[in-house]
Amino acid sequence: MKRLITTQRLGGVLAGAALALAALALLASAPQPAPDRYCTVQTNPLYTAPQATASSCGRLELAVPLRVLETSDGWARVQLEGWQLQGSPTVLYALEGVRIREAILDACAQAKLQVLKTVTDEDTGQVWNKVRLAGFWVPEKALSRDLRKPWATAEALYKKNCSACHALHDPAQFTANQWPQVLKSMTSRTPLDKTQIAWITKYLQYHAKGIDPDKVPLPCGLTPAKPKSPPPEPAPPAGSGSR
Structure with missing residues (x-):
């Protein structure tokens, strides 16, 4: 009985350690802004x-x-x-x-x-x-350090205010150099203020044609780290097929 209890306790300790290691790995993979x-x-x-x-x-x-x-x-x-x-x-x-x-x-x-x-x-x-x-x-x-909320707000404002008169333009339809003038022609018919327009402009420029979001992410957008692909399963040894 004593050996059984010891084994159970050891199993609990190992399980707890595994959970702790998994939590540490998750924290390490999450995007962490540099302190400065x-x-x-x-x-x-x-x-x-x-x-x-x-x-x-x-x-x-x-x-x-x-x-x-x-x-x-x-x-x-x-x-x-x-x-x-x-x-x-x-x-x-x-x-x-x-x-x-x-x-x-x-x-x-x-x-x-x-x-x-x-x-x-x-x-x-x-x-x-x-x-x-x-x-x-x-x-x-x-x-x-974290601009996820204003970026999400900019995206929502764009979709809400810039689809009333026409189909919504995909951000990649225009280049970053074109978007400020394109947006200016649309926002005159919306209730958006200057600050909102500035956020929307930046959002569209960082999603514009020719801008690779993997290489040029939104500033302080804390883009989640991409999950690593699991390693391929090893090929079965020769001659191990089912009979």
């Missing part, structure tokens, strides 16, 4: 100091991924990277050759840009610089 990685939840000036009375050197758009370098009394000093068309220093874009706006830069911000690399678009001949901008301040309340 955030996205903007609204447009906001790029302040030169952690206070609203400081001068600004430009404006951050919404849904811009960035890194928080330090915080101070409700403010965050940030760093972001983006692409800049050579000869057009005032606008920072999310992708090379794709006009998803990240920031509008004044001269004082342009002076602090660090060029990381330069590429030439083979189709257009345009020269693009990948750049980094660091050292400016934004309110911490303007940042979030």
Whole structure:
């Protein structure tokens, strides 16, 4: 009887350990944002100091991924990277050759840009610089690690408001460069405000023609990790067929 109880207890311990390991594996496979990685939840000036009375050197758009370098009394000093068309220093874009706006830069911000690399678009001949901008301040309340809710809201607003007059356009029907103008022609007949339109525009641009969602996911959308395919079953040994 004592041996039976011990065996039962051992079985319970092993089962508990297996469950714990399974839970740890599930947590490890879930998308986890880096502790210093955030996205903007609204447009906001790029302040030169952690206070609203400081001068600004430009404006951050919404849904811009960035890194928080330090915080101070409700403010965050940030760093972001983006692409800049050579000869057009005032606008920072999310992708090379794709006009998803990240920031509008004044001269004082342009002076602090660090060029990381330069590429030439083979189709257009345009020269693009990948750049980094660091050292400016934004309110911490303007940042979030998780934008799943606003992205879902943007999708719902698009489907609700942009199908009343015509069949709903598939996001991949237009390129990211085309969507802002296409949406502008439709939203004049809707009750959408500027902020809602900005979110919808970004949502459509990140789902547009030519944008691979696996390579360019929604910023801070916390796309679930794809499940791994099970390994193939081993082939039966030769001569092991049923008789």
